[in-house]
Amino acid sequence: MPREPDPAIGKNRAMGSPSDAEVIGRSLGDPEAFGLIYDRHAATLLRFLGRRVGAKVAEGLVGELFRIAFERRKIFDASRESALPWLYGIGSNVLLKHRRAEARRLHANARMAGGLEAADRRAGAAALDARVLFPRVAEALASLPDDERETLLLFAWEELSYQHVAEALELPIGTVRSRLSRARARLRELLEPKGKRRDRSR
Amino acid sequence: MTPVDLAKKLRRDAAFEPAALDRGKEALMAAIRQEAELTRRPTIIPQLPYADIRAAVSFLERAFGFQEIRSSRMEGADGVLHYALVEFGDGVIGIGTQGAHGAVSPQSGGIESQYLSVAVADVEAHYRHALAAGARIAREPRGPDARAYEALDPEGHRWRFVHQRLREVPTKA
Numbered sequence: 001m002p003r004e005p006d007p008a009i010g011k012n013r014a015m016g017s018p019s020d021a022e023v024i025g026r027s028l029g030d031p032e033a034f035g036l037i038y039d040r041h042a043a044t045l046l047r048f049l050g051r052r053v054g055a056k057v058a059e060g061l062v063g064e065l066f067r068i069a070f071e072r073r074k075i076f077d078a079s080r081e082s083a084l085p086w087l088y089g090i091g092s093n094v095l096l097k098h099r100r101a102e103a104r105r106l107h108a109n110a111r112m113a114g115g116l117e118a119a120d121r122r123a124g125a126a127a128l129d130a131r132v133l134f135p136r137v138a139e140a141l142a143s144l145p146d147d148e149r150e151t152l153l154l155f156a157w158e159e160l161s162y163q164h165v166a167e168a169l170e171l172p173i174g175t176v177r178s179r180l181s182r183a184r185a186r187l188r189e190l191l192e193p194k195g196k197r198r199d200r201s202r
Numbered sequence: 203m204t205p206v207d208l209a210k211k212l213r214r215d216a217a218f219e220p221a222a223l224d225r226g227k228e229a230l231m232a233a234i235r236q237e238a239e240l241t242r243r244p245t246i247i248p249q250l251p252y253a254d255i256r257a258a259v260s261f262l263e264r265a266f267g268f269q270e271i272r273s274s275r276m277e278g279a280d281g282v283l284h285y286a287l288v289e290f291g292d293g294v295i296g297i298g299t300q301g302a303h304g305a306v307s308p309q310s311g312g313i314e315s316q317y318l319s320v321a322v323a324d325v326e327a328h329y330r331h332a333l334a335a336g337a338r339i340a341r342e343p344r345g346p347d348a349r350a351y352e353a354l355d356p357e358g359h360r361w362r363f364v365h366q367r368l369r370e371v372p373t374k375a
Contacts, residue, residue, distance in 0.1 A: 031238040038230055042223055050216025059222045066230045070237075109212045137208045156206050157213045187205030 020083035024076045034070050041084055042066070045091055048158055052095055052102050061098065065091050080167065085160065089168035092150045103142045110138035133191075140190035148183040151176060236273055242292070248318060249296035251305035252357050255283040258297050261356055262288050265335035266320075266363075267328070268295075290320060308358035317352070318359070321366035325349055328363050 018026070020037060027034040045065060049058035068090050069083075076086060095102065114131035141149060147169075154165045162180075166173040203211075252258040262268040268288040276285040286297045295318070300307040308314045322328045329343050329351045340360060343351035349365035 031234045035231055038227055046218050047216050055218045063226050063229050067233055109214045113211050156209045184205050
């Protein structure tokens, strides 16, 4: 599966250029300096939102995200080097308002994943398995409680570390761990009802 | 496959047009500039009534070197300008409709109930510029009060321009 490079939190700047925290600090007196935060992170966040709600909706949401970030820049924790986890957190909140678009997107992704698996394997049984399985995964993801789905997708799709998920969602790292394990358990349960293995349950 | 691996399989790369990034940047910077402008706005803003707002703004820009804050314009669907803000240095003045809020243009009231004092670095240069632009001079920068002059705008509001060394407001050439 093609992947863009990791967001490279904290490594996304040349030596000697100011950290996000410094830029945000400067933007308190010189608001237009905040444009640099956009330059650094907008593409990553546009991809993040695009994965969840599609490119068209994502464009509007990324605008909302950065306007909220600008308004809240006074409360950015300056001890954090990178603003990216914080921006992910704002993005997650913006996404919550757009749950319906996200559910549609998940199902579209499931259809695509099913198709790709089918092409990959070229084996009748496996292809059928993928086409049946991925819609169920999409269903299961869509039916997770908001907080668990958000935690899981920041971890699994955006590949944020536990620490950065914790920063994004403003949670203790222990809560992130327990949410993730709850999400895992719930998915397992949703995907394999009554404890049966899925290849035998059909 | 673990549930997390399955979830990862549903991850799709989201392509976006590069222009989307530029559009977003432009919108953000516009919002930032607007907010920045609001926060540096002074706490007291004199509001001057005019019968012809468009002409007033144009004159204040041309003759006195004021600058309209375009984002604050209030324009009717019919193209009539109901309100505008102009700035000069760190000062802002509202240009409103004659008769609104009980305020009357001297042109129709026949009386000046106030005058506005504006600090400039070079009174003489400002005076010559205003004179050339057709301002009516009510008092020349001569005599014992040579470091100030007074002018009337087209509707008769009186403006007094006073020398103040520390003001770095450039006089429009």
